Amino acid sequence: MSLFGEKCARCxxxxxxxxxxxxxxxxxxxxxxxxxxxxxESSRPCPVDGAVxxxxxxxxLVIDRCPDCQGVWLDGGELERIKGGVEANALMAMxxxxxxxxx
Ligand SMILES: [Zn+2]
Ligand SMILES: [Zn+2]
Numbered sequence: 732m733s734l735f736g737e738k739c740a741r742c743x744x745x746x747x748x749x750x751x752x753x754x755x756x757x758x759x760x761x762x763x764x765x766x767x768x769x770x771x772e773s774s775r776p777c778p779v780d781g782a783v784x785x786x787x788x789x790x791x792l793v794i795d796r797c798p799d800c801q802g803v804w805l806d807g808g809e810l811e812r813i814k815g816g817v818e819a820n821a822l823m824a825m826x827x828x829x830x831x832x833x834x
Contacts, residue, residue, distance in 0.1 A: 762788045769793040777802060 737754035739746045741763075746756035750763065769786040777784050777797035784795035784804065795804040 758791075761791060765791065765793055772806075775804075778804070 737746055737749075738744065739748075739756035739759050740753045741759040742756060744756050744758075746754055748755055748757050748760060750760050755763070765788050766786070769788070772786070774783050774786065775795055776782065777795075777800065779797065779802055780799050782797050782799040784797045787794050787796050789803075793806055795806070796802070797804070
């Protein structure tokens with residue numbers, strides 16, 4: 732009945748966007764695309780302690796997070812993106828341990 736009544740299955744924000752029949756806002760859809768891509772890449776060891784890092788998506792960036800030291804590492808390509816854009820702010824927020832919610 733309503734044009735805006737659907738809620739994103741992941742974050743709950745209102746959206747008309749759909750992925751595979753499930754309401755998914757565009758931010759989450761983009762994250763899901765990134766996650767699928769990231770999972771196709773091999774995990775790297777933490778440069779500090781050698782633990783296998785887990786892929787995470789933060790602020791539309793693929794990051795490697797170490798489960799041991801909680802260190803966050805970026806792929807080379809992601810760094811290039813950050814240098815050129817507003818995502819520098821997101822990186823600063825991430826480095827400071829803040830999580831900025833989407834939407
Ligand atoms: Zn969402
Ligand atoms: Zn580590």
